[in-house]
Amino acid sequence: MRTLVFIPAWNEQASVASVIADVRKRLPEADVLVVDDGSTDATAERAREAGALVASLPFNQGLGAALQTGYLYALRNGYDACAHLDADGQHPPEEVVRLLAEVEADRADLVIGSRYHSGAVAASGDYKPTFSRRIGISVFRFFLTLATRQRFTDTTSGMRAANRRVMSLFSQHYSPDFAEIESLQLAVRQGLRVEELPVRMLERAGGSSFLTPVRSAFFIFKGLVVLLVGQFRPRQAEAKQ
């Protein structure tokens, strides 16, 4: 069983090395790849020093393209399972181990680490979303559940584990604009088994969220359009005919 853990990073020189060290400690047998999304700071150097492979995109392309790079790399290099987590230290690697275990036991194709899943509430005293973020979360949760007829609690989680079926799907189709939400919708529509697992997440180590109220509103609107359009995309079964 070959496993790849990849970390999308954009100007995360302060935290990337410790995240890599943590992952290597918890998952000594896994390969670690940092997808450097056109960072202008020393992210790539720090990652290399910490012993990770580094895929540097020549210019900033956004989270979706960075994640897709990771899936594409995992697919091309014959990994059986892959997982990704954020570079800012919000995602404890021991939780990634649990996600990967689900995939490796073949209980699901794609496993999402959820901050808000009922099982996570007791443990996640450390993570508190802001008000505008909470609104966005509940709106997306509602519409994604409506679209997929499957209950999702944490639609924007950046901590996931996946098998080769997901790699081949996401390396072909992955929205650059609305990576997290649309990918869930896509995976469910393609008949993949998507599962949420309650995880503990930490307050972000540095930097602040980019969301202001106006941006949040725009973000939500864009997300709804993306979800609506996604409902009209062909399913694989239909496309085959």
Added chain:
Amino acid sequence: MRALVLAAASEPQVHLTSQTRIVAAVIAVFFMLLILDLIRRDRLQERYSVIWFVAGLGMLAGAAFPGLLELLADAMGVRNTNVALFSVVLLLLLGLALNFSVIMSRQAAQITRLAQERAIEKVRQQAGEPNGNGSAGKERLEAEEQGLES
């Protein structure tokens, strides 16, 4: 054809003076020359120039035969020829802008994929395995990629 000749001969309602017609024709000719020059200097690809030549010819036709505009207005059921003209031009520009958005999206996707391929290639150099993974992995990959396309 007969309608065309008639349209050219009679110009009862269209309020185009011969001066405006000449100006329009001159602009149309210059416009097409500009397109030609852009292609000649490799600033514009042929496949994206066809639509502009059609636009230039349309302008020229409108200037030479103002009756055409009237036929157009009649066909659209619009009494005012100017309104008909503006509507058609506006719709054409809208379509053109949409066409550019489609082209732009395709190129953005291509650029992203190119950047990703290059990034992955660089990892391979860093890892020091020029041949990548073994042949077994490659066969498996091809099978999966074909499965996706079908």
